[in-house]
Amino acid sequence: MQRDPNCVFCKIVAGEIRAKKAYEDDEMLAFHDIAPWAPVHVLVIPKVHIASFYDVADSYTATLGRMFALAPRLMRELGVTNGFRTLVNTGADGRQEVAHLHVHVMGGPRPWAKG
Numbered sequence: 001m002q003r004d005p006n007c008v009f010c011k012i013v014a015g016e017i018r019a020k021k022a023y024e025d026d027e028m029l030a031f032h033d034i035a036p037w038a039p040v041h042v043l044v045i046p047k048v049h050i051a052s053f054y055d056v057a058d059s060y061t062a063t064l065g066r067m068f069a070l071a072p073r074l075m076r077e078l079g080v081t082n083g084f085r086t087l088v089n090t091g092a093d094g095r096q097e098v099a100h101l102h103v104h105v106m107g108g109p110r111p112w113a114k115g
């Protein structure tokens with residue numbers, strides 16, 4: 001599988017950095033954000049290293065669909081029943097800090113730290 005040895009999320013996929021996992025299958029992983037903005041804040045990532053939303057090729061659209069489809073299921077499982085927010089930061093102006101595609105999924109009572 002394509003990976004970047006310097007990427008923190010690739011290291012989480014490989015088990016080299018610990019994370020609190022919420023879901024895992026062959027192609028994606030969801031884990032709790034280390035610095036949550038909301039009471040429930042999960043990141044959904046593809047296991048393969050895709051640097052950003054800019055780099056999503058046609059061959060990844062099914063994976064992307066599954067990542068988004070996981071969001072409501074995860075929120076329900078984590079007790080979020082009153083709505084949630086999904087966010088994909090992309091590139092410098094998009095304030096993307098980790099260069100491995102990820103979908104933020106955030107829920108729980110307001111106010112939140114950001115957003």
Ligand code: AMP
Nearest residue numbers: 008019032033034035089095096097098
């Ligand atoms: P972004 O600005 O969209 O790139 O967001 C990256 C997110 O990854 C931030 O919310 C960080 O708190 C989160 N993050 C960075 N390192 C880790 C880690 N080791 N485990 C869990 N979340 C992380």
